[in-house]
Amino acid sequence: MMKTETSTAPAPAAFEPRITAFVCNWCTYAGADLAGTSRLQYASNMRIIKLPCTGRIDPLFVLKAFENGADAVLVSGCHPGDCHYTSGNYHARRRWTLFRKLLALTGIGDDRLFFSWVSAAEGQKFADLVNDVTAKVRKAGPFCAVHPGRRAS
Amino acid sequence: MKALREAAEKLLREKRVSLVIGYEDRKGRPAFFAAKPEDCGRLAYDASCRQNLAAYLGKPEIRARLPVAVVAPPAVLRSIVVLTAESQLPPGQVLALAVDGDSFLGTFDAAGVAELLRAKYSTLAPEPALLERVQGLLQKSPAERAAFWEAEFSKCTRCYACRAACPGCYCSRCIVEKNAPQWISTAALGHGNYTWSVMRAFHQSGRCTLCGACEAACPQGLPLMLLNAVLDREALEEFGSRPGYDPEAKPLIGSWSADDDHSYMR
Amino acid sequence: MKTIETRRLPDLAQALSAAGYCVVAPIEEGGVVRFREWAPGLAIAPGAVPANSSKDFLFPRSEVVARFALEPGGFSPAPVERSAVKTVVLCARPCDAAALTALDAVFNWDYRDGAYNARRQAMTVVSLACSKADEHCFCTSVGGAPDGVAGADAILRPADGGQLLVLDELTEKGRALAQAAAGTLSEGPAALDAPAVLPRRFDSEAVGRWLAANFESPFWKEAALACLGCGACAYACPVCHCFDLQDETDHAECRRLRNWDSCGFGLFTLHASGHNPRPDQSARWRQRVMHKFSIYPQKFKTLACTGCGRCSRLCQAGMAIAATCERIEALGR
């Protein structure tokens, strides 16, 4: 295990982050659709997992994404008050408030784990978000070399 | 000690309970089960008692013998309130023999436990040393924190002593024991150990009474209380959560307020 | 006599390491002493019984035993690297070494376990005789001794009040090791310390007889009341060897893992139907005691307990197998 850590990591310039996004069907997924119909260009590093609501997202999903080698995770849903299911995003918010602090203690900080509200009307915000997250993770470097939550190859 | 033994003996003699769960008067203060009045002379309590005896309330063999009484210092009293709020204790079936330091405080039912806690222990706070350890770790860089946990979690053998020790871990089938899908790897390797410990702690959010039994039970000495403490502090600061005081409390994870903070959301 | 100063144990480790051994030794970390891979600069803590046993290095808590590549139509096996590094366990307890007899038996019974045997062959065990014992130790009750040599390739015996260690080679492996470490060993006289005094606490044969006849005894219900059903005892035990096979799959590959398992877990015997032949903790605790003192001796002519006391030393609920055996012996009288 010690040896794999010190094995040659790819040069920073060649590092293409893998970002897993968990988004709700009604707001952020639709916002990403709008970014598409508006032909907004953004970085191609993010892969979206669609769920009905941010309320469905279990912290285990986030850990599994990291374990599988994601360099960052984004969770995005409806703005407060906009939840299709009235309060799923409020439940999610409380969960993430706690969970992110727990992960921060274990070394997964704000440059790995991102949260946002993106409405169905915010195509531009979605595109900007993906670009911004990608840039930050590019700077943070690969997750897989440094954290106990990764799966050793 | 005498008062505790007498109170326990009285409960058994009057057949108000069929079992008193306490600590035994021998080295290490292990769990002791008094089923007969004459057993009660072997009960003891002092600050060295590390087990949270409320963990036994989820054990089927104990539940088959309800009503029971439990020797309970403040953290255990809070566990009883948490279990009551989560509909885990049949009403009127669990009595607490409340103890604190050298004193015996009396015999209480679930409502009485909540009252006692509010009256006498409303300001229970985590040990400052524990919070200092959390703060010390948070002051390190993320990479240093990761390295710290890498070293710690590599020791974990997945014996689940932490789970067995915790009254909050009463699920009949733990998530780690579910294999369709197997979210948490059961292999005692880095990633499974990490996910296990992180999720074990997270599942105690808003429920943990910081009794310390999990950390005390860990044969490898993992600093599990750091995880519990950071969540406890956050839950208190963000949501005013104080688990184990209100037997009708809604679960922290499972309720919400429109005013909850989301400054970290973009 | 071949001797080495106790404080120079790291030099011995260094010499063995230089000779190509992976050195495992008791090392203290965060207040807990455990067997782990030694590295230069680490102190060796010979006094304590480590929290883990030396079986970790023969039968690791998790290992990949098979791999399968996933393909459109199905899957095909992929090779598994089976490496056995030349290893020495330095300062193993006599009770750790004694466990090897029991482990060898089960891993070579109806099936010769390749992974285990490869490691076993590559391992040299250097035990350290005990000059003191604590209230959890009971090797003398299960056929062992504080200075027992069963299973060991060499033994270090404390001398001159603990200042010195005397090395006795017992096997070829032991002699090879002594040769590799010759530079750190001195030749000379030493006054051996007395081994720890440890009165026998129970008669294991009497316990076995009672167990074989009292499966349904009400004793079990009461004896297991405190057990919370974790696996700490089994995982610390130098003899326990139950495992669980788990497949972990991603889109390209499936890995079959062999992980430790414990008869203390409710899930251990849970059937897919929902039926559990060991429905409660008393049935599981009974299994643990019976396996060690009745079933195993019947099958392999050796106890599955070496009296190291780890299980009771670290049990959060104060469960103690020796105390249970004492009570059983009393019941049988």
Added chain:
Amino acid sequence: MARIGVFICHCGENIGRTVDCAAVSAAAAKMPGVVVGMDYKYMCSDPGQQMIRKAIIEQKLTGVVVGACSPRMHERTFRAAAAEAGLNPYLLEMANLREHCSWVHSNQAEATQKAIDLVRVMVAKVRRNRPLRPIRVPVEPTALVVGGGIAGIQAALDIAAGGKKVVLVESGPSIGGHMARLSETFPTLDCSQCILTPRMVEAASHPNITLMTYSEVASVEGFVGNFTVTIRRKARYVDPAKCTGCGDCFNKCPIKKIPNEFDAGLGLRRAIYVPFPQAVPNKPVIDAAHCTMLQKGKCGLCAKVCPRGAIDYQDQDRLEKVKVGAVVLATGFQLWDHAAYGEYGGGRLRDVIDGFAFERLASASGPTAGLIKRPSDGKEPKTVVFLQCCGSRDDKVGKKYCSKICCMYTAKHAMLYRHKVHDGRAVVFYMDVRAAGKGYEEFVRRAIEADGAEYVRGRVSRITRRRDGKLVVLGADTLAGRPVTIDADLVVLADAVVPRPGSEKLAQLFGVGYDQDGFYSEAHPKLRPVETAAAGVFLAGACQAPKDIPETVSQASAAAAKVLGLFAKPELEREPVIARVNRTTCAHCRACISACPYGAAKDFDIVDRAGKVLRAVADVNEGLCQGCGTCASVCRSHSVDLDGFTDEQIHAELNAL
């Protein structure tokens, strides 16, 4: 063994320009479980769909992934095609290669790699999909309308006109609500009762409408299409079947001096009474709190004079169950109590009245027969100050929101006053005049220009009573920038509109959300303003937010249309994305029950054959569950799962990344 077909759409050039579709389908064909990988110019076209149908049949596919546009665009299309070929439609998933890939990336290699990843994720998911069947729920074609004001009456009449049964529940003795109390209505000044009473009568006599006055909702069970609602029929002490409404009883009743709530306390009523002469039903009730017979067992006069023997002092509350398929909540509003404003007299000044009191003074059927007389001494006030935004737009003492109707009714009040007291002076203090509505601005202008109402922009800081009975109104004219003092005879406060007391409890019974002020929450503020989060429960009128009459009536008709739409089919069909509980492993911690936004998760007792409760678990009501999955993620042992987005599916998706 899975047999998955993957179909990649070029969408003309829309996907094909950036994504190498042939490479994607070739890569897909090598994924575990995939037996067909194809690409085509337009998958959504007839030939494209035919390709899919053909492959399903010939290749015996167990699942399909279509890599094309957003599922929001064509998921229904492709699922329907799969169903035509005999594949359960929920075994088809879409990978979004257009909106989420080709349209947002320009580098072909990157876009193609991402497309392959997106397809792989969906292949992994669809291998774990299970056939799902739409949930069918039978519908009881009867509606419950709660509240007998204009909103409830309108909704009931519209539903009844549509041929469906209605139960109309009203808590007071008569239907009619606040509208029956109004004098005239803005902006046309037609007489409120003249336009309302025919509707009240129609509602009472309509064969499809069952009227339950003096009744309240006690409890609610069930879900959309299948509610069982228990109605508490409060004791009237008068048998409506026998009573003819002759009035002998209340003319003889010796308890005479009870302030009449209908008249905002300005008129008096007896202990046995009808609230107003045009009441429907026009049959009295006994006010038990004031009746000496019911309190002390003395009197009994009404029973003696009743020619029909309709009086029954033994009458008790009764519970009645009704089965309904849909509910319209139309519980209306009340005025905020301005006693909270100490500077306006704290409610102790008799000549400082609220808008309803003024309505009753101005009403021909009111306690003064339409003459404006001030309460303290019955004199005609010569200077009346009207104060808008009393309790509205004040987040310190009152309410943050604008009550919306006050600008208009204050203009109306000023106008009515000037019509009745020609030499009187009407002064209106306002913060803004909000007169958005058909004919509204013109109406306000008329009040100012034609009827001489004096509008002063500013707030009143203090109202005190001088020894001579005058009310000294201290205010500020913020346009002129100077303090104003007016000696008034009467002050009318336009108190904020607030929900009825008990509205929150009612919302909880129906599982409807409400905001911090207690107004009921609509399902979506723009697109579903009539629905609530509780399926089958609709909103009408001011229980949702302050509304005037035309708005209320519009929404009531909209709610009726929603109800009729729901009743148009004998069964409801719902997307089968719902949560399920694994009862074997549920530990009954009740977190899901607390978390469910719809009250769909609830306790369930597992019993043995003898009916003995073995243990309790959580359960999900299929009719109420909307499929958000919040329950699943609060469940620590993952004993709750969500069909369509199961743990297995999500786990497989993550493993494919």
